[in-house]
Amino acid sequence: MGGAFGKRKVQILVVGLDNSGKTSIINALKNEKNATVAPTVGFNKDSVEKFNLNFQFSDMSGQNQYRGMWEQYATKIDGLIFVIDSSDKIRFGIALDEFKLLLETQGFNKDLPILVYANKQDSPDAQNPQFFIDYFELKKYKNPSQCFGGSAKTGVGLDQGLEWLSAKIQQVKPK
Numbered sequence: 291m292g293g294a295f296g297k298r299k300v301q302i303l304v305v306g307l308d309n310s311g312k313t314s315i316i317n318a319l320k321n322e323k324n325a326t327v328a329p330t331v332g333f334n335k336d337s338v339e340k341f342n343l344n345f346q347f348s349d350m351s352g353q354n355q356y357r358g359m360w361e362q363y364a365t366k367i368d369g370l371i372f373v374i375d376s377s378d379k380i381r382f383g384i385a386l387d388e389f390k391l392l393l394e395t396q397g398f399n400k401d402l403p404i405l406v407y408a409n410k411q412d413s414p415d416a417q418n419p420q421f422f423i424d425y426f427e428l429k430k431y432k433n434p435s436q437c438f439g440g441s442a443k444t445g446v447g448l449d450q451g452l453e454w455l456s457a458k459i460q461q462v463k464p465k
């Protein structure tokens with residue numbers, strides 16, 4: 291792993307409701323904060339080298355008609371990123387339902403590290419990460435998990451989250 295052959299490649303599934311900011315977060319992690327975004331159709335592949343790993347992102351569409359794809363892609367991955375629009379209070383319940391549906395899918399890997407981004411912290415009515423730790427009952431799952439507040443608009447908080455994920459993945463044995 292690493293050295294002359296480059297950083298270890300890890301597969302990351304990025305999910306969350308439409309408009310939560312998944313594509314914007316990936317752009318910001320790549321320092322492309324001002325890239326224009328459009329709703330993702332199906333999914334996009336993207337990658338970034340950071341924190342000693344080569345992250346291969348599968349950036350899924352969050353639109354209702356595509357959410358069934360999430361669980362198909364949830365096998366053979368090294369980490370999961372779940373993105374929430376922290377200001378979209380009306381849809382917190384739907385985000386929670388989709389989160390539970392995925393984690394409670396039969397065969398879902400209970401060792402998989404889960405990074406939750408409470409995105410859009412720049413918004414004045416955003417809920418903080420602790421709110422989502424409680425609301426999503428993160429502690430009730432065996433998976434290592436953590437919620438980080440972040441903003442794809444300002445870039446705040448995103449690296450801290452990815453650094454946590456990198457550390458957790460490197461603690462788990464490679465597949």
Ligand SMILES: Nc1nc2c(ncn2[C@@H]2O[C@H](COP(=O)(O)OP(=O)(O)OP(=O)(O)O)[C@@H](O)[C@H]2O)c(=O)[nH]1
Nearest residue numbers: 308309310311312313314329330352410441442443
């Ligand atoms: N204020 C604010 N707006 C954001 C932030 N992140 C994303 N947005 C905006 O939210 C909208 C949706 O962003 P996307 O990145 O396309 O969201 P997505 O989760 O990829 O959406 P789908 O691909 O449809 O599932 C865009 O208008 C972004 O500019 C943020 O941190 N703060």
Ligand SMILES: [Mg+2]
Nearest residue numbers: 312313329330
């Ligand atoms: Mg998208």
